[in-house]
Amino acid sequence: MTCNILRHVIIRPLPCRITSPFRGERTKVTRMQALRPWRHIERRKSRQIMVGNVPVGGDAPIAVQTMTNTPTEDADATLAQIRAAAEAGADIVRVSCPTEESTAAMPRICKESPVPIVADIHFHFKRGIEAADAGAACLRINPGNIGSEARVKEVIAAAKANGCSIRIGVNGGSLERHLLEKYGEPCPDAMVESALDHARILEDHGFDQYKISVKASDMFLTVAAYQQLAEATDAPLHLGITEAGGLRTGTVKSSIGMGSLLWAGIGDTIRVSLSADPVEEVKVGFEMLKSLGLRTRGVNIVACPSCARQGFDVIKTVEILEQRLAHISEPISLSIIGCVVNGPGEAALTDLGFTGGGKEAGKMFVSGRPDHNVSNADMVDHIVDLVEKRAELMRAEKEAAE
Numbered sequence: 001m002t003c004n005i006l007r008h009v010i011i012r013p014l015p016c017r018i019t020s021p022f023r024g025e026r027t028k029v030t031r032m033q034a035l036r037p038w039r040h041i042e043r044r045k046s047r048q049i050m051v052g053n054v055p056v057g058g059d060a061p062i063a064v065q066t067m068t069n070t071p072t073e074d075a076d077a078t079l080a081q082i083r084a085a086a087e088a089g090a091d092i093v094r095v096s097c098p099t100e101e102s103t104a105a106m107p108r109i110c111k112e113s114p115v116p117i118v119a120d121i122h123f124h125f126k127r128g129i130e131a132a133d134a135g136a137a138c139l140r141i142n143p144g145n146i147g148s149e150a151r152v153k154e155v156i157a158a159a160k161a162n163g164c165s166i167r168i169g170v171n172g173g174s175l176e177r178h179l180l181e182k183y184g185e186p187c188p189d190a191m192v193e194s195a196l197d198h199a200r201i202l203e204d205h206g207f208d209q210y211k212i213s214v215k216a217s218d219m220f221l222t223v224a225a226y227q228q229l230a231e232a233t234d235a236p237l238h239l240g241i242t243e244a245g246g247l248r249t250g251t252v253k254s255s256i257g258m259g260s261l262l263w264a265g266i267g268d269t270i271r272v273s274l275s276a277d278p279v280e281e282v283k284v285g286f287e288m289l290k291s292l293g294l295r296t297r298g299v300n301i302v303a304c305p306s307c308a309r310q311g312f313d314v315i316k317t318v319e320i321l322e323q324r325l326a327h328i329s330e331p332i333s334l335s336i337i338g339c340v341v342n343g344p345g346e347a348a349l350t351d352l353g354f355t356g357g358g359k360e361a362g363k364m365f366v367s368g369r370p371d372h373n374v375s376n377a378d379m380v381d382h383i384v385d386l387v388e389k390r391a392e393l394m395r396a397e398k399e400a401a402e
């Protein structure tokens, strides 16, 4: 087996590169990116691993993850949360396995879950072995908490026997004591050293189905650690700002930190950590990827902030449309613009568009062209109908092509 750690690389802070140089095989360039090259993000070349049936790394789409917060031993509640997250678009869901009771619930959870399950293991290496035997698709182990190499070796053997992958999940708040003594405090060098030490243990035992994360609650520390790590290994990277905060503050912090990494092409799977419903984490994760053109799931609404020129209540309309179109998973762009100042221009770039400005009515654009007038009173139902029909058509075309 070849060692995937680039041992010769000197660990040092790197500038965040908005336009990264070509660093490996080209990801698929869409027609839109070819027409508008400033939208193109060159993804870092990583090797691909499997988390259950979800590929992570390489050219695979960036996978969106979340984590349940129910007691894992309550399989019904945990599965309900997993299903809700999967419906919102989660590709992978992580559950905590702190006790024997929790791993006892894992066989049913893993069997009935619609998406692969990652078992989160801290402290008790035996929980990792139990979770692997129970059908977990991946084990997340924290180098600072898992203990000796002998214990890690046992977890590796269980992962190998069960076809599990492993995430080496370094956390700035729980680094190994010897690294804290060496570096004085959590810093990028310490986090990357911890990650690479454990990657070597896995590789020395013939295991290369692993991904790595180096999370911290400090956004600057997290970004610097990922930048270094991205240069030091070709393992797929799981991104996250840990303990980012509530829905608003956590979203902003995660979007700046994870967004800058994703923009620089770094990251193969993401979790937005919010003190909020896991479904919100999935929604924010997807919005982040959609904003960067890295994933296209669901309706992407382009809307103006509104002002005195608006021909209808833009804010209320967008709020209702976001709720009523949340079930659509096909990538459809929709512009909702208050008046003709920006309406026709935005509508020309979206699949469907509504521009206000007429007398209690506005203009509906289809595929970028003005198509028909709709009254403000009928506009929401009409737009929902048009989007649903377009999604249905896209589904039918996809099925026919398969």
Ligand code: SF4
Residues within 6 Å of the ligand: 304, 305, 306, 307, 308, 309, 310, 311, 337, 338, 339, 340, 341, 342, 343
């Ligand atoms: S598009 Fe029109 S309504 Fe919307 S913010 Fe601009 S000027 Fe105001």
